[in-house]
Amino acid sequence: MNLNRLKFFSVAEAKAKFSRVIEESKKDNIIITKNGKPEVIMMDYKKFVKMIEFLDEVKDLTMLEIEDVEKYKEIKEFFETFDNL
Known part of the structure; x- marks a missing residue:
């Protein structure tokens, strides 16, 4: 941006x-x-949709790469908080 x-x-x-x-x-x-x-x-709505799709991809890739269980929980909680805004 x-x-x-x-x-x-x-x-x-x-x-x-x-x-x-x-x-x-x-x-x-x-x-x-x-x-x-x-x-x-x-x-713009199309831009918004692309941004959300990108964030979902980043979230998925991040979750796949985390091996530390505590770090996984921390990041999972962050994304859950973000989803509930």
Whole structure:
């Protein structure tokens, strides 16, 4: 992800320009801020699906390579926590 291509909108601005925000999120990731702090991200759905598929592959490969049982449990718990966000 190119951090220089992130675009920021406040909640109020995103609400007022929602159609524009949707269109721009197809090209660049959009950060929606609340009280000046990043709150959520909008991104192209196809890009999101590819990112999730990639993370699932990384998870599977990581789990296959771990021989240390304790480390396996630790990483498994991390991914379970991530899945439940």
